[in-house]
Amino acid sequence: MLLSFAVKNFGSIKDRKEISFLKTGLSGFAGNYVKLTKTESVLKSAVIYGPNASGKSNYLKAFRAMEYLVIHSSNYKLDESIEPYEPFLLDNTCAVSPVEMDISFFYESIQYDYSISFSSKRIEREELFCYPAKSKSLLYSRTAEKDMKFGDYYKGVKKAIEKLLLPNQLFLSKASDNNIDVLKSAYLFFRRGLSVFPLMEDHMESSMAMLYAKRLAEGSSSKFARRFNALICSLDTGISSVTAKERDWQDGALSDLPEEVKTKIKEQYKYEIRTLHPVFENGVKVDERAFEIRSESTGTQSLFAIGGILLDALDKGRVLVVDEFEKNLHPEITKYFIRMFHNPDINQKNAQLIFATHDVSQLSNDHFRRDQVWFTSKDEFGSTEIRRCSDIPGLRLGTPIDKWYASGRIGSTPQIDDRNFIIEMQNGSESEN
Incomplete structure (x- = not known):
């Protein structure tokens, strides 16, 4: 601690x-x-x-x-x-x-x-x-x-x-x-x-999502997979379950790239995360439909990264520092x-x-x-x-x-002084030579 x-x-x-x-x-x-x-x-x-x-x-x-x-x-x-x-x-x-x-x-x-x-x-x-x-x-x-x-x-x-x-x-x-x-x-x-x-930048979120995809694919009944599913599905995302499997690279995929680059990409994106959503007919659930994670909202995609990070910290008793x-x-x-x-x-x-x-x-x-x-x-x-x-x-x-x-009574809030900006904007409305 x-x-x-x-x-x-x-x-x-x-x-x-x-x-x-x-x-x-x-x-x-x-x-x-x-x-x-x-x-x-x-x-x-x-x-x-x-x-x-x-x-x-x-x-x-x-x-x-x-x-x-x-x-x-x-x-x-x-x-x-x-x-x-x-x-x-x-x-x-x-x-x-x-x-x-x-x-x-x-x-x-x-x-x-x-x-x-x-x-x-x-x-x-x-x-x-x-x-x-x-x-x-x-x-x-x-x-x-x-x-x-x-x-x-x-x-x-x-x-x-x-x-x-x-x-x-x-x-x-x-x-x-x-x-x-x-x-x-x-x-x-x-x-x-x-x-x-x-700093949780987009590329880091993507990398973390790939990491958790691997863990989901290689241990679908593991403690992490069960807890990850329970967490994501509890947050009103409309998702009924989360799965991951090895990606099926179609013939000709990445064909224009050098073999070394193709191998690296296939290894990095070896697994794909899929979310299952219920399908209804006349108000009754009749099936489930799978979506790739990129079809989900930006917020839901962020959940996959931060949710996994939080679960890991709680499971290991770690100190988690995140911006x-x-x-x-x-x-x-x-x-x-x-x-x-x-x-x-x-x-x-x-x-x-x-x-x-x-x-x-x-x-x-x-x-x-x-x-x-x-x-x-x-x-x-x-x-x-x-x-x-x-x-x-x-x-x-x-x-x-x-x-x-x-x-602003406590301080530590931005103090905006826009006087010069307003003057410049007013000047900008005049015709320039």
Whole structure:
């Protein structure tokens, strides 16, 4: 489970900004959090609101950057650039300073604190702590151009891995290649416990749909297939069932393409999803008719991608990070998806959801606790600010947050100054030479 995540000098985020999943002293909404210890409870979801270009996506993108480095940096070659290095560029000092990220999480019954700092071609700092006996204990600490330090709880190869470690590689990533048992859980959180989708673009939805088509085709009676069918058919789509089968490529299909390209396309689109709809006669169901998924509405097609992603997160107890997943969805369906994480009968493994949205209807008081809602904005220097709703003065229990936010009383809404635009439009109506 995610406890907190902080970012500094990344994208539009100049100063350190942290979102915490630890429950505050606010009462109510017992289904929205789970007890971690006798004194601490962890929230099951967090939502970020703010105007366009205020930093919502950059914050979520930072999750992807950290996940990518942990999983892939061991493959970096000597002097290869660190791809996720994206410093704040509106300040000359920050533009050449390291990116910093700190994450605290609970995985396989152990709490970890993990911090990294990196520049364009070098890991500047990396530290990993654990809490084996409720007290913070060092596993290892690394600073550029210095010998690593290892704590008493670190067991396994040290100097051999350190000697092989390149300046642009994370030790946690390199250690996973060398099967260091004491670091496995920390590494597997990023590999299995975290799912990051910074932006659900159309091509990504298509790729995810193909992935789920394969799973449906290869396991039509599997737990995933049954739950996927039950979810899609419950959302008033008019669909009675969903199937997938291997695509029948007609003779001559793709004949104008090179053989190598044809093979790649056939493998990528090997399976096709079909939806079954009831057929009626005189008001009585008499048959079912199959449609290819591309015949369905854009919203229904989006359901196939986000529905599968949500089911996977709930089934594995993952932390799901997704940007604007409500795209093309009715607000009631979005609301239902969020409530799946708050429903202990559905979310039996304490999966978590953190997402950004513009859907103000989700801010109603019967949906989120105030410590689950965060607002982004930009200061006069173009840097992202992040505020938790429960920390905003004047917001009391029962305050209609959705109405206050929509009216601009909370801030974090676009401030449109169209004076110059109107002047230009008026000038444009005159004849030009």
